[in-house]
Amino acid sequence: xxxxxxxxxxxxxxxxxxxxxxxxxxxxxxxxxxxxxxxxxxxxxxxxxxxxxxxxxxxxxxxxxxxxxxxxxxxxxxxxxxxxxxxxxxxxxxxxxxxxxxxxxxxxxxxxxxxxxxxxxxxxxxxxxxxxxxxxxxxxxxxxxxxxxxxxxxxxxxxxxxxxxxxxxxxxxxxxxxxxxxxxxxxxxxxxxxxxxxxxxxxxxxxxxxxxxxxxxxxxxxxxxxxxxxxxxxxxxxxxxxxxxxxxxxxxxxxxxxxxxxxxxxxxxxxxxxxxxxxxxxxxxxxxxxxxxxxxxxxxxxxxxxxxxxxxxxxxxxxxxxxxxxxxxxxxxxxxxxxxxxxxxxxxxxxxxxxxxxxxxxxxxxxxxxxxxxxxxxxxxxxxxxxxxxxxxxxxxxxxxxxxxxxxxxxxxxxxxxxxxxxxxxxxxxxxxxxxxxxxxxxxxxxxxxxxxxxxxxxxxxxxxxxxxxxxxxxxxxxxxxxxxxxxxxxxxxxxxxxxxxxxxxxxxxxxxxxxxxxxxxxxxxxxxxxxxxxxxxxxxxxxxxxxxxxxxxxxxxxxxxxxxxxxxxxxxxxxxxxxxxxxxxxxxxxxxxxxxxxxxxxxxxxxxxxxxxxxxxxxxxxxxxxxxxxxxxxxxxxxxxxxxxxxxxxxxxxxxxxxxxxxxxxxxxx
Amino acid sequence: xxxxxxxxxxxxxxxxxxxxxxxxxxxxxxxxxxxxxxxxxxxxxxxxxxxxxxxxxxxxxxxxxxxxxxxxxxxxxxxxxxxxxxxxxxxxxxxxxxxxxxxxxxxxxxxxxxxxxxxxxxxxxxxxxxxxxxxxxxxxxxxxxxxxxxxxxxxxxxxxxxxxxxxxxxxxxxxxxxxxxxxxxxxxxxxxxxxxxxxxxxxxxxxxxxxxxxxxxxxxxxxxxxxxxxxxxxxxxxxxxxxxxxxxxxxxxxxxxxxxxxxxxxxxxxxxxxxxxxxxxxxx
Numbered sequence: 001x002x003x004x005x006x007x008x009x010x011x012x013x014x015x016x017x018x019x020x021x022x023x024x025x026x027x028x029x030x031x032x033x034x035x036x037x038x039x040x041x042x043x044x045x046x047x048x049x050x051x052x053x054x055x056x057x058x059x060x061x062x063x064x065x066x067x068x069x070x071x072x073x074x075x076x077x078x079x080x081x082x083x084x085x086x087x088x089x090x091x092x093x094x095x096x097x098x099x100x101x102x103x104x105x106x107x108x109x110x111x112x113x114x115x116x117x118x119x120x121x122x123x124x125x126x127x128x129x130x131x132x133x134x135x136x137x138x139x140x141x142x143x144x145x146x147x148x149x150x151x152x153x154x155x156x157x158x159x160x161x162x163x164x165x166x167x168x169x170x171x172x173x174x175x176x177x178x179x180x181x182x183x184x185x186x187x188x189x190x191x192x193x194x195x196x197x198x199x200x201x202x203x204x205x206x207x208x209x210x211x212x213x214x215x216x217x218x219x220x221x222x223x224x225x226x227x228x229x230x231x232x233x234x235x236x237x238x239x240x241x242x243x244x245x246x247x248x249x250x251x252x253x254x255x256x257x258x259x260x261x262x263x264x265x266x267x268x269x270x271x272x273x274x275x276x277x278x279x280x281x282x283x284x285x286x287x288x289x290x291x292x293x294x295x296x297x298x299x300x301x302x303x304x305x306x307x308x309x310x311x312x313x314x315x316x317x318x319x320x321x322x323x324x325x326x327x328x329x330x331x332x333x334x335x336x337x338x339x340x341x342x343x344x345x346x347x348x349x350x351x352x353x354x355x356x357x358x359x360x361x362x363x364x365x366x367x368x369x370x371x372x373x374x375x376x377x378x379x380x381x382x383x384x385x386x387x388x389x390x391x392x393x394x395x396x397x398x399x400x401x402x403x404x405x406x407x408x409x410x411x412x413x414x415x416x417x418x419x420x421x422x423x424x425x426x427x428x429x430x431x432x433x434x435x436x437x438x439x440x441x442x443x444x445x446x447x448x449x450x451x452x453x454x455x456x457x458x459x460x461x462x463x464x465x466x467x468x469x470x471x472x473x474x475x476x477x478x479x480x481x482x483x484x485x486x487x488x489x490x491x492x493x494x495x496x497x498x499x500x501x502x503x504x505x506x507x508x509x510x511x512x513x514x515x516x517x518x519x520x521x522x523x524x525x526x527x528x529x530x531x532x533x534x535x536x537x538x539x540x541x542x543x544x545x546x547x548x549x550x551x552x553x554x555x556x557x558x559x560x561x562x563x564x565x566x567x568x569x570x571x572x573x574x575x576x577x578x579x580x581x582x583x584x585x586x587x588x589x590x591x592x593x594x595x596x597x598x599x600x601x602x603x604x605x606x607x608x609x610x611x612x613x614x615x616x617x618x619x620x621x622x623x624x625x626x627x628x629x630x631x632x633x634x635x636x637x638x639x640x641x642x643x644x645x646x647x648x649x650x651x652x653x654x655x656x657x658x659x660x661x662x663x664x665x666x667x668x669x670x671x
Numbered sequence: 672x673x674x675x676x677x678x679x680x681x682x683x684x685x686x687x688x689x690x691x692x693x694x695x696x697x698x699x700x701x702x703x704x705x706x707x708x709x710x711x712x713x714x715x716x717x718x719x720x721x722x723x724x725x726x727x728x729x730x731x732x733x734x735x736x737x738x739x740x741x742x743x744x745x746x747x748x749x750x751x752x753x754x755x756x757x758x759x760x761x762x763x764x765x766x767x768x769x770x771x772x773x774x775x776x777x778x779x780x781x782x783x784x785x786x787x788x789x790x791x792x793x794x795x796x797x798x799x800x801x802x803x804x805x806x807x808x809x810x811x812x813x814x815x816x817x818x819x820x821x822x823x824x825x826x827x828x829x830x831x832x833x834x835x836x837x838x839x840x841x842x843x844x845x846x847x848x849x850x851x852x853x854x855x856x857x858x859x860x861x862x863x864x865x866x867x868x869x870x871x872x873x874x875x876x877x878x879x880x881x882x883x884x885x886x887x888x889x890x891x892x893x894x895x896x897x898x899x900x901x902x903x904x905x906x907x908x909x910x911x912x913x914x915x916x917x918x919x920x921x922x923x924x925x926x927x928x929x930x931x932x933x934x935x936x937x938x939x940x941x942x943x944x945x946x947x948x949x950x951x952x953x954x955x
Contacts, residue, residue: 123674190808201706204699205692373677380684387688391695400717401809633733635822638715663719667712669705 110143111135120369133368146367147338153350153361154343155371159234162378163227164337167256168330169382170220174259175323177213185266187315189308192268193401200398211390217260218557219386221416224256232484233514235501236344243485245341248333255326257416262318264414265311270551273402274411276314277306282420282473285465293466305404347501397561399550408551409544410530415557418528419521423468425533433459529555538608538621539645543660546601547643565597566641567662567670574630574639574664581605581626601626605645621647637666711816718817721810725798734818735826738877739928742791745821772815777802792921792928853911854937858953859944867945870938874930875946883949897927903950911954914943 062073079089102114109117112135115127126133136143153159184203185195199206228249231237237246265276283296302309337343344350349361365371413421437459441451488510492499500506526532530552536544548564566574573594581602584595591599605624612620624647633640642661649656723732729741736743744750750767763770776799782791798804799811806814855863871879878897880887885899898917900906918939921929930939947953 121674121678193809197710201703201710204703205696207702207706208692208695369674373674373681374672377677377681377684380681380688384684384688384691387691391691400713401807403807633719634715634820635825636820637712638719638817638820640719661723663716665712665715667708668716669709669712 109136110139123369133366136368143368145334145338146372147342149364149366150371151342151345151361152363152365153345155365155374156346159346160343161226161230163223163230165375165378166223166382167220167227167252168334169379170216170223171326171330173216173383173386174213174220177209177216178319178323180209181213182319187266187312189268189311192266192311196267196269196398207395208387208391210396211394212386213263214396215386215390215394215558217263221256221260222557224253225416228253232510233503234344235347235503235507235510237485237488238499238501239485239489241341242336242344243489245333245336246485248329248336252326252329252333255322255329259318259322259326261414261417262314262322265306265314266318267396267398268311268402269397269399270402270406270408270411271397271399271553273306273404274408274551275414275553278411278413278421279417280306282424282465282469285463286470287463287466289463289466307404344501347503348505351500351502394558394560399561408549409536409540410534410548410552412528412530412553412555414553415555418555419525420469420473420528422524422527422529422532423472424465425527426468427527427533429467430459430462433462531555537658538611538619539624539647539658540660541619542601542604542608542626542645543643543658545604546597547641547660547662563670565600567664567668569594569597570671571637571639571664571666571668574641576630576632576639579628579630581628598628601628601643617650621645622650623648633663639664714813714816715820717810718813718815718820721806721814722817725806726814729793733826734821738874739791740793740877741795743826744818745823745825747823750819750821750823768815768819771818772811775799775806775811775814776804778804853940855940857944858951859941863941864945864948867941867943867948870934870942871945874934875942879946883946900946901949903952906947906950906952911943914947915939918943 062070065073075089075092078085098114105114105117106112112120112132113128116132119125119127120133134148137146137148138144181199184199184206186192196210199210231246231249236242237249261276261279264279265272280297280300283300284293286293286296297304300310300313301307302313345361349357352358352361412418434456437455437457438453440457441453441455444451489499491497491509498506503511534541546564546566548562552562554560554562573592575594579598581598584591584599584602585606587596587599605621605626608619608621609624610620612622612624614620624645626643626645629640629642629644631640631642632638640661640663642659644657644659646657722734726741726744729737730744731737731741734744749771758767758770765773774795776797778797779795782794796804798806800807859867871883872881876887878887879885879900880897883900884902885897887897898905917927918934919929919931921927921931934942944953
């Protein structure tokens with residue numbers, strides 16, 4: 001179309017160049033008029049020669065000049081005519097430059113002109129009408145996903161804490177850092193660990209990328225859980241509008257767990273291997289375990305234990321399948337929020353009897369530029385915090401290479417699955433069933449039956465790993481989460497109570513349920529940690545306190561590994577010698593750091609003796625005593641540390657001693 | 672918060688992130704080097720643990736070697752990259768680390784020519800999973816770094832290293848000559864028995880034990896349990912000729928090395944007398 005216009009315009013210009021000249025007269029540039037003004041022949045001749053050289057060339061150039069320059073020529077002429085013409089020329093130039101810039105900005109911003117962009121960044125109201133910022137929402141892809149405006153009270157920080165936005169931020173952070181890490185990683189049981197070591201030791205910013213990925217992953221789980229808690233507490237899950245959104249949120253929570261968990265295996269160190277072995281072992285117990293349990297374990301691990309097949313499966317889940325599904329679910333979840341019902345208002349304002357309050361709560365806040373800049377600000381702040389935290393405070397752990405033949409003592413599932421591990425330790429149901437069994441047997445015996453005291457009635461029907469690790473957790477998820485919106489709705493209808501979202505005013509039952517379930521979750525989470533009900537022999541426990549085995553996850557996220565006090569002392573602070581711990585029974589002020597640790601060992605040993613004397617034969621040791629030996633093992637900076645605990649034999653087969661031996665190299669840094 | 676203020680703070684934090692990345696980047700070279708040393712140290716530690724469980728039974732708990740089971744590993748010619756005559760002898764073009772890695776991984780299907788004189792009748796087994804052994808590649812790697820961490824010649828090896836000199840095969844001594852060959856009066860004096868003990872301690876104790884009961888540290892895993900010299904009913908069935916033959920020519924099928932080349936005739940007889948002392952079977 002533009003090309004066509006140009007042709008139409010140029011034709012008349014070619015035929016009569018003077019038609020577009022408005023102020024020609026004084027300058028005497030009009031070539032065609034010149035010959036008619038001529039006097040005698042000589043003059044005519046001279047003029048003609050001068051014309052033929054410059055004027056005629058000029059005229060020819062003008063005739064053949066491109067359209068844009070032809071259009072400029074009269075304006076240049078005008079500029080040469082005098083100050084007034086020059087001013088006009090400058091104005092024209094400014095105007096057209098502005099026009100050009102404005103058009104460009106309009107194209108880039110998908111709707112906003114230059115003046116509006118300026119107003120946008122200054123926080124001024126829009127200049128044009130209709131509001132060009134709304135045009136952006138129509139024309140630009142990413143802006144079209146966002147609502148044009150929010151209701152004012154729903155954007156309050158104290159209402160949402162920005163948790164949904166932060167979850168998505170973490171997803172993006174994970175994607176970016178994850179893709180960078182993928183470049184350097186091979187999902188092979190022979191290469192994986194080596195590749196992580198390479199990332200940490202030879203690739204600039206490799207460690208930072210890994211730390212960011214780890215921090216982002218832990219925060220993502222944390223934030224998603226907090227986000228759901230917030231939605232639960234503010235009653236923002238309520239049907240009819242938000243019930244489905246809540247359900248997609250549940251799926252996203254599970255996907256977040258799955259994403260994080262599948263990534264745990266990839267470093268292929270002891271931590272990774274055993275955390276995932278424990279996590280997947282739950283699948284083995286899905287009833288009926290001969291069929292479903294067997295096959296779900298086989299499909300997940302690619303074999304009886306995790307090996308190359310399992311690693312590849314977890315890798316593909318982690319980098320492809322789960323992110324793809326998560327992205328789809330995020331889209332569904334967000335589209336609902338953005339288009340269907342918006343972010344909920346604070347219940348107290350929405351249900352306020354005062355119409356002014358209700359009206360004020362629904363006041364519009366435009367996304368552009370108010371909330372857009374707020375989101376960018378958040379992104380900048382969080383990026384800085386996460387970067388600084390990963391760079392200087394927290395480093396993703398990497399322990400020794402995975403060893404399928406050696407289960408580390410006190411190995412656990414990741415922190416967000418500890419509650420399932422706690423359920424597996426079964427502090428409630430099995431003891432209760434045993435008690436029921438005992439009383440039933442007692443009753444039967446009283447009625448004349450002759451049952452031996454150790455026999456069981458109900459307990460055999462209760463397969464503990466299946467129930468505790470699979471059935472109860474999968475029942476908790478629908479009951480606590482999936483069912484929340486609909487059970488709640490049913491509950492309100494059943495009692496005929498007025499549907500309300502105000503927590504403390506109308507949802508006292510919810511408060512009680514929330515508190516009780518939080519306490520319950522914390523209790524079973526605690527039971528999942530190694531601090532609860534672990535049956536390792538007491539001497540092993542003492543050894544573990546001071547020289548822990550590699551492969552133990554901390555029970556809370558984002559804290560550094562615990563290497564025990566001796567490794568942290570370091571090679572240089574461990575003088576050679578055999579130390580009889582009995583001599584360190586009374587701590588003295590003058591002790592060096594090393595001697596203080598020895599005193600700590602002696603106290604721990606004495607504590608086990610006191611426990612024995614108090615009658616606890618499982619956690620105590622009779623007459624325990626210990627020695628700690630530091631021996632220079634290789635001249636090139638390798639020491640052998642032997643923590644030797646002895647006690648009086650408890651049974652004839654008891655060895656009465658325990659060695660915890662580690663080697664410590666000069667260069668190994670555990671600080 | 673006004674839009675401009677938000678933009679300002681946002682820019683400040685963005686700049687702060689960039690500054691943080693730059694500061695982090697300045698130290699990145701040092702950090703990577705530190706991580707490499709740290710990891711090398713940990714690898715040696717891991718190697719020490721694997722060595723203790725897999726290698727110490729034959730090569731000694733500190734790599735000093737066990738006579739008749741495994742050669743010492745902390746020897747100069749193995750670890751010193753500048754002095755590796757045995758690598759040159761077999762036309763090995765790789766590094767000492769490569770050689771050690773290969774030996775651990777694939778074992779020694781043939782006896783080393785270099786150690787031909789040193790009486791190690793047991794083959795080095797294959798250790799890597801690649802060759803049917805129990806160790807993963809990273810474990811082999813850790814063992815290599817642990818072995819290379821020995822200072823060359825850090826410990827006095829139990830066995831003196833003799834450069835092989837090819838010579839004529841020893842001619843077997845006829846049985847009737849053997850008794851004539853005993854270079855001292857029988858039954859031996861206490862002094863001779865003491866000298867026999869010295870030879871025994873140096874060469875035989877590893878397998879036959881300090882109490883001469885066949886229960887030395889090297890006995891673990893040998894083909895047949897070493898002879899128990901305190902068991903007199905069995906010892907009565909073994910005359911001097913057979914005893915001498917076992918010491919000089921060895922019993923390869925049972926893992927008993929041949930000592931004829933290493934010990935002199937006198938030493939052989941002294942150690943035989945010392946071994947026969949518990950049952951007082953000095954005469955044929």
